[in-house]
Amino acid sequence: MALKSMDLIMFLTLSIFTLLSTQTINGFRVELIHPNSLSNPNRNPSTNQFHWIRQAYNNTRSRAASIQSRLGGGSAKFKTDIKSDGGGYVMKYSIGTPPFETYGIADTGSDVTWTQCKPCIECFRQSLPVFDPKNSKSYKTASCDSDACALVGSSVGSCSDQDICQYQLAYGDSSQSIGDVATDTLTIGDASFNNVVFGCGHENSGTFSGNASGIVGLGNSDISIVKQLDKDVGGKFAYCLSSQSDSKSHISFGTDAIVNGPGAVSTPFSIRPDQPTFYYLSLESISVGDQSFPLKQSFSSNVCGRRAGAKKTSSNGNIIIDSGTTLTLIPSDTFDNLKSELTKQISATPIEDPQGLFDLCYSTSDKIEVPKIVAHFSGADVELSPRGSFQEIEEGISCFTIIPDTEIGIAIFGNLSEVDYLVGYDLEAQTVTFKPTDCSKF
Known part of the structure; x- marks a missing residue:
């Protein structure tokens, strides 16, 4: 310096x-x-205000496919x-x-x-x-x-x-x-x-x-x-x-990035030794209201999640937390359950995405009330912000920002599911901490 x-x-x-x-x-x-x-x-100033979320859909799938190729194909680091x-x-x-x-x-x-x-x-x-x-x-x-x-x-x-x-x-x-x-x-x-x-x-x-x-x-x-x-x-x-x-x-960055206090919850992350880039979390289930839907724990890391002052213990990871991916991608069977439950708990009638991309959409004129959606990580329950869970994809149409993985074989916790949270990474303790926060005042 x-x-x-x-x-x-x-x-x-x-x-x-x-x-x-x-x-x-x-x-x-x-x-x-x-x-x-x-x-x-x-x-791009020539595009409309909804272009970014449309582009994010395609980028999320392309990015997930690339990550899966790296993880499965043993490609260079x-x-x-x-x-x-x-x-x-x-x-x-x-x-x-x-x-x-x-x-x-x-x-x-x-x-x-x-x-x-x-x-x-x-x-x-x-x-x-x-x-x-x-x-x-x-x-x-x-x-x-x-x-x-x-x-x-x-x-x-x-x-x-x-x-x-x-x-x-x-x-x-x-x-x-x-x-x-x-x-x-x-x-x-x-x-x-x-x-x-x-x-x-x-x-x-x-x-x-x-x-x-x-x-x-x-x-x-x-x-x-x-x-x-x-x-x-x-x-x-x-x-x-x-x-x-x-x-x-x-x-x-640094000690100013320590996340604690009321409302803060922590979960361990895991690392694949052959691909140390990614932070794997263990997402046990996702709930809508009182209904909970489990996810398969399909990945087991040789490098275990750690908490400060604790010995290494076995830790599974089945979803990558990724600030560079916009949408959240989950297994299609879990998504189908979420979609079915959301349509039950939201009184409005779903409408089609004109471009056929997003699977669950509503008219903004219906002013829907988004039910409580919680991501249940190991040791940390994270209630998703309604402002991140549904986004207006074009004039008058708002869609669910969690999408199904129909063929890629990977799960990603994207940045729209992280909005309105202070998200802290501690590489020494190998934990990710979530704290509900008004980010405009952070």
Whole structure:
């Protein structure tokens, strides 16, 4: 970290990362931008206000298929399936010296932080300026025998003729990002960190339909920002997502990200040793009112969930919590039960989605009352916010944002099911904590 004095050391270590110039002690905070916000650089101004949720449906299924391919196919750990738009929450940060401002999706389902870089051999279109590493005094490419190269996995990509470590991100929809593994100064708000490993992409193609520059990896493996900044953040981060595009959402790091107090509930997460990116939770059942519907516990991890001060115990995980996926995807039999029960408890008559995507929709003129829907995780009951459970997909039509997995074979707890909660990750204790919160005031 660049320092001028001992006072500055303490300030940067304890300050909040914020776009709002808000400062508190013992943590770092930055604003997250809703995918449909007018201030979101990913948002295409030529599309209507409902385009993002339509796009999120397709992206959720594509993303789930890619994750399943990685888990089942033993693919290299550097492969990812992240898209740069379509329902993700955007985080502002800077790369280089002097700091070059850019945006990336804050994503717990990815490890590698990357951005498009000049020279662009092939780059997808973005409205933001493209990072030019020649303008950064602190930018360094990683040699093929460096620790930085080893951190991202030398089995992926290649070594250039100039002994520069290359990376290659393979996407499930045939999109890709190829470039140099590099280190540079990462700046968030008022604080800077030296020698952060990231991907500088020179060949980026496929179905990147937004104007984003890349992603910010918050996964569990060593290349993620959370792990690289471990001495400063202690393996802790927390985000609070608002369902309203005109409200602010935030993500915090460090001791300021400890989630506790009244209403907070915790559940252990599990990690697959061969795919350490993903945070697996054990979702035992989902209830609608007094009716509960169990889920199969189909995945067992060799790495157990832990609580602070407790010994490792066996822990199953059957659903991935993923801030980069918008909708929640569950087994079709459980979904059918939920749908049937919701239609019983909601007095209005369901209507069809004109595009035939969403399975349960109502007219907004009916002003439906959403019954209590609770996700019962191991040790934690999380009541889903009605504002996240149903979203208006086009004028006059609101649909259920939990969708069935009809053929992919994976379950994902998406960000709409997490809205209006402060969600804290503790990589030391291996827990995820949920606390009901007005995220516009967090």
